[in-house]
Amino acid sequence: MTTSQNTEKKKSGVFGKILAWLLIIVFLAVGGLVYYKYYFVFGEGVKSGYLNFAVKKGNLFKTYEGKLIQEGLRSQSGTGVSNNEFEFSVESDSIFRILELNSGKYFDLHYKEYHGVLPWRGNTRYIVDEVINMK
Template structure:
């Protein structure tokens, strides 16, 4: 009986650990978004995180009903790296390309968004310095 309960507890813990990994740490996707940086702020009550919004070119309908208002595409994101966040703060209002990673869920200490910017690809017409690439071993 005790052995069965122990196995059940271990299985429950493994399933829970797998769920937490998949929901919060598994990188679901990655890509580059381009647009005008609307704002970059540092906010939070317990965990101070960097949050930003990129306004992308193009328009979409706000709803599926005819006559709905037209809105621009907005990309809300978080930034973990303080240096990237401060550079974004200095360049608010400029066109830029940002490389990001998408997770299945947000963590309070990582930011409010499931999208986390990891690199600035370009600001305006200036390309950022490419990341160091290490040869495959």
């Protein structure tokens, strides 16, 4: 082998290593962003109110959705007064059955908040994962 062939192999080997590391870094960065956007729990808490509805709906992915009407009044954009509403999704069949059978009752619901919405998880960023209290 000549010196020019050795130099050419070293250059292509270095370029291949750089490209491989760059692809690994890009893959890890995209994976981290997807995790942060759709699977990282941004916040969690409890909301209380009267259950307005609980429905199963969707065109491709059938998801469980619901709405709580919270007590009190809130001014929106300074123009008037409206009810406080909390729209949420439910992943669990058993929790949905409890909500479905007790519409109109007062609930304390524990929820998790995500940054993004996944179509098979529900239509909202708020996912109810526990019924704490029902009156």
